[in-house]
Amino acid sequence: MSPAPARPGLLSRLELGGAAAAAVVLLAVPLVAAPFQTITVCYGLVFAIAALGFNLLLGYTGLLSFGHSAYFGMGAYVVAMLVKYLGWTSMEAFVVAGILGSVLVAGLFGLVCVRYTRIFFSILTLALSQVLWSLALKLFWVTGGTDGLRVPTPTLLVGSLAPTSDKMDFLAYRYYYYVLVLFVVSVIVMWLIVHSPFGKALQAIRDNETRAEFVGVQVRRYRWIAFVVSGAFTGLAGTLWVPLNGLTTPDILYWQFSGRIVFFVVLGGFKTFWGPILGAIAYNYLETYAVGFTIYWQLVLGSVLVLLVLTMPQGLAGTVDALVRWLRRPALT
Amino acid sequence: MNLLETRRLTKAFGANRAVDGVDFTVRAGELLALIGSNGAGKTTLVNLISGLVGADSGTIVFDGQNVTHQSIHERIEAGIARSFQLVNLFDQLSVRDNVALTIFARQGKTRHLWAVADRDGAVADEAMQVLRQFGLEPRARMAAAGLSQGERKLLDVAVAYALRPKLLFLDEPTSGVSTREKAPIMDVVTSVVRQEQITAVVIEHDMDIVFTYSDRIVAMHQGGILAEGSPDEIRRNEAVTTTLIGSPPPS
Numbered sequence: 246m247s248p249a250p251a252r253p254g255l256l257s258r259l260e261l262g263g264a265a266a267a268a269v270v271l272l273a274v275p276l277v278a279a280p281f282q283t284i285t286v287c288y289g290l291v292f293a294i295a296a297l298g299f300n301l302l303l304g305y306t307g308l309l310s311f312g313h314s315a316y317f318g319m320g321a322y323v324v325a326m327l328v329k330y331l332g333w334t335s336m337e338a339f340v341v342a343g344i345l346g347s348v349l350v351a352g353l354f355g356l357v358c359v360r361y362t363r364i365f366f367s368i369l370t371l372a373l374s375q376v377l378w379s380l381a382l383k384l385f386w387v388t389g390g391t392d393g394l395r396v397p398t399p400t401l402l403v404g405s406l407a408p409t410s411d412k413m414d415f416l417a418y419r420y421y422y423y424v425l426v427l428f429v430v431s432v433i434v435m436w437l438i439v440h441s442p443f444g445k446a447l448q449a450i451r452d453n454e455t456r457a458e459f460v461g462v463q464v465r466r467y468r469w470i471a472f473v474v475s476g477a478f479t480g481l482a483g484t485l486w487v488p489l490n491g492l493t494t495p496d497i498l499y500w501q502f503s504g505r506i507v508f509f510v511v512l513g514g515f516k517t518f519w520g521p522i523l524g525a526i527a528y529n530y531l532e533t534y535a536v537g538f539t540i541y542w543q544l545v546l547g548s549v550l551v552l553l554v555l556t557m558p559q560g561l562a563g564t565v566d567a568l569v570r571w572l573r574r575p576a577l578t
Numbered sequence: 579m580n581l582l583e584t585r586r587l588t589k590a591f592g593a594n595r596a597v598d599g600v601d602f603t604v605r606a607g608e609l610l611a612l613i614g615s616n617g618a619g620k621t622t623l624v625n626l627i628s629g630l631v632g633a634d635s636g637t638i639v640f641d642g643q644n645v646t647h648q649s650i651h652e653r654i655e656a657g658i659a660r661s662f663q664l665v666n667l668f669d670q671l672s673v674r675d676n677v678a679l680t681i682f683a684r685q686g687k688t689r690h691l692w693a694v695a696d697r698d699g700a701v702a703d704e705a706m707q708v709l710r711q712f713g714l715e716p717r718a719r720m721a722a723a724g725l726s727q728g729e730r731k732l733l734d735v736a737v738a739y740a741l742r743p744k745l746l747f748l749d750e751p752t753s754g755v756s757t758r759e760k761a762p763i764m765d766v767v768t769s770v771v772r773q774e775q776i777t778a779v780v781i782e783h784d785m786d787i788v789f790t791y792s793d794r795i796v797a798m799h800q801g802g803i804l805a806e807g808s809p810d811e812i813r814r815n816e817a818v819t820t821t822l823i824g825s826p827p828p829s
Contacts, residue, residue: 442679442695446688449668449679456666459628460737461654461683 259569263519271425280417284489285533287421289526290428291485296509296521297435298478303507304515305439306471307451308362312370313506315354315377316347316476318498320483322381323347325394325493336399336423339484347480348473350377355472359465362454371500378498393494396487416489424485431478432522438474439518447471479506512553514560523561581606581745581777582627587636589626596622598801599636604745604779609771611788612781613812614798615822620781621663623798624747628660629653641744657744661734663753663781669723673714676722676733678705680740705740711770712736728759735767739776746771748780752787760784764791789813797822 256264271290275283295317302308323346327333354373358366381388388394398408398415401423409415438444449457450464458464487493496502505528513524531549535542557564582604589597597619604610612620625631627638629650638646645653668676681701682688696702709715712732717725722733731751738746751767752760768791771778782788788795788809795812797804799822805815812818 437694438691440694440696441691442682442687442693442698443689443691445671445675445679445682445695448671452668452670453666455630456662456668456737458650459630459654459660459662459666460680460741461651462679462688463651467688 260519268429275418275421280413283417283421284413285530286526287416287424288486288489288533289529290424291482291489292506292509292525292529293522294428294431294485295479295482295506296513296525297431298475298482299506300510300515300521301435301439301447301471301475301478303510304517304521305444305451306447306468308359308468308472309367309507310358310370310475311367311500311503311507312354312372312374313475313479314498314500314502315370315374316351316479317483317486317502317506318374318377318381318493318495319347319350320344320480320485321487321493321497322388322394322483323480324399324484324487325389325396326387328396329394334397334400335404336401336488337403339399339487340427340481343484344477344481347476347483351473351476351480352469355469355476359468359472371503374498374503375500378495378500381495381498388495391495393492395492397491399488420488427481427485431481435478436518443467443470508550510560512550512560514557514563514566516559517562517566520560520562527561579606580604581641583639584623584627585637585639587623587626587638588634589622589631590634595801597626600798600801600803602796602803604777605794606777607775608777608793609768609791610777610779611792611795612779612798613783613785613788613795613822614804617800618798619801620798621749624660624749624779624781628658628747654741654743658747659738659741659743659745660747661738661749661751663749665727665730665734665754667722667730667733667737670721672719673722673725673733674702674705674709674718676737677708677740678702680737681705684741708736708740712739712766728755728763731755731763732766739770739774744777746776746778748778750781750783752782752784760787761790 271286274286295313299310299313302310320343323343324339327339327342333339354370357373358369361369382390398412400407401419406419446457446462446467449460449462450467454464483497509525509528510521511524512528513522514520532542532546535545539545559567580603584600584602587597587600587602588595600619600623602623612623614620622631626633629648633646636646637644640653640656640658643656645656648656668679671679678695678701679688681704682695687693687698687701706715706718709718712735714729714733714736717729722730725733731754735748735751748767752763755763764787780792792809794806795809796806797812797818804821805812805818807815
């Protein structure tokens with residue numbers, strides 16, 4: 246074992262290097278890639294924010310939510326409603342309202358869900374998200390039912406950046422950078438949360454709930470806070486997703502979408518901080534290309550995913566991590 | 579002075595009265611051993627006092643305040659801490675973080691979402707200090723899951739100790755380790771407890787350990803208290819030797 250510094254740095258050199266490289270690539274995407282490609286990356290970043298929020302519960306608190314479509318959908322529907330009923334256009338207002346809306350729903354659902362753990366927690370989150378889905382479906386005079394609600398391109402930066410006539414162009418440049426900034430802010434905030442004393446307490450709850458209670462961590466209260474924070478991130482993702490999609494339908498409240506968020510995170514690796522981000526972006530690419538490639542895209546996607554999970558049980562990030570360790574292994578002398 | 583007193587404390591699981599009208603007293607500053615065969619009610623008594631299970635009837639008075647109906651959290655704040663018979667650690671956290679978490683919790687800092695935990699020098703220093711006392715300093719950066727059984731038992735005690743309690747319950751601190759390892763673990767634990775003047779209650783099966791390390795002994799049998807007294811008194815107590823040790827008192 247190599248002697249380690251007494252006060253470890255906040256990020257390892259590898260993490261810093263990786264983050265810097267990723268930042269350069271993400272900044273350059275709109276300049277070098279076709280608008281369609283940029284928009285695909287943009288979707289990936291949005292899903293990555295949702296996955297980050299989801300993984301605060303799975304990876305750090307040990308709770309598998311099967312109902313995160315509720316918060317994503319809430320973030321999206323809040324925007325659609327504000328457009329339809331109040332005629333709002335400002336993205337900043339949408340972001341604030343979307344987060345508030347999802348926090349409200351997560352706060353309420355959380356009160357019920359955090360009383361349980363394991364499969365009981367998962368089933369409860371699933372059931373509650375289905376309630377929202379059926380409301381969106383049945384209250385069609387408010388929500389548009391299966392037709393959903395159309396959402397025009399918003400104005401950015403307190404109205405100073407109005408939508409251009411070329412919607413594709415607007416999304417692939419201005420809106421992409423807008424999402425990128427919020428993505429970076431989300432990553433930083435989540436990184437801080439999981440490395441804070443609060444984050445350590447969540448990990449303690451994950452590892453051993455009884456013991457956590459006996460060192461003075463109020464387990465249920467902390468789970469609830471984690472639940473709400475998780476919902477807020479996923480809600481923000483939903484809010485950012487609507488302008489890209491131009492439309493919100495009850496599909497994003499359906500349990501299948503919750504399953505997709507679970508898959509982002511399992512694919513990327515829930516035991517690492519960066520795994521969910523990688524997983525969301527990778528899954529989104531996979532799906533986009535599988536859809537374009539064949540009408541049997543679900544079959545292709547399913548097969549690829551099964552293969553990935555079988556060969557990389559630690560997820561993409563876990564595999565990269567293991568590879569780096571292997572490369573850095575001390576030479577046998 | 580009595581630090582802890584229970585009066586007619588009772589807890590039944592179905593027809594089984596695990597703790598049956600127990601008057602149990604712990605004096606400030608002593609190291610008390612709680613002995614008894616399996617099923618005697620020792621662990622249930624500790625569970626009642628620490629708040630893991632609620633009492634059916636009776637009262638628990640700790641440090642002058644009635645804690646019978648307080649939450650686990652309130653009892654910890656009052657100064658009651660415990661370790662566990664089956665090691666209860668945060669396996670994926672580092673050894674240092676296991677202790678640091680306790681310190682964060684004690685200082686109310688686990689509510690902080692914006693501070694970077696590893697940058698809290700005071701907490702890190704205190705955690706290392708605690709690990710040094712328990713001889714675990716060289717293991718600080720290792721995941722707790724990677725420790726040996728003996729080290730895990732020590733860390734389990736260290737985590738409870740880092741709460742700086744007035745009263746520390748140790749539920750079989752040497753169970754599951756080899757006979758050879760028992761005395762070194764008890765040496766470390768008792769020296770820390772005595773040095774910091776913490777009142778401690780040790781549940782233990784090994785009579786050699788009990789007679790060597792404790793100031794006073796309480797023997798339980800079938801949910802009640804069979805006898806209490808100094809190690810010498812207990813060694814000579816006929817009821818204890820026949821029911822618990824299974825041999826006549828030494829002549």
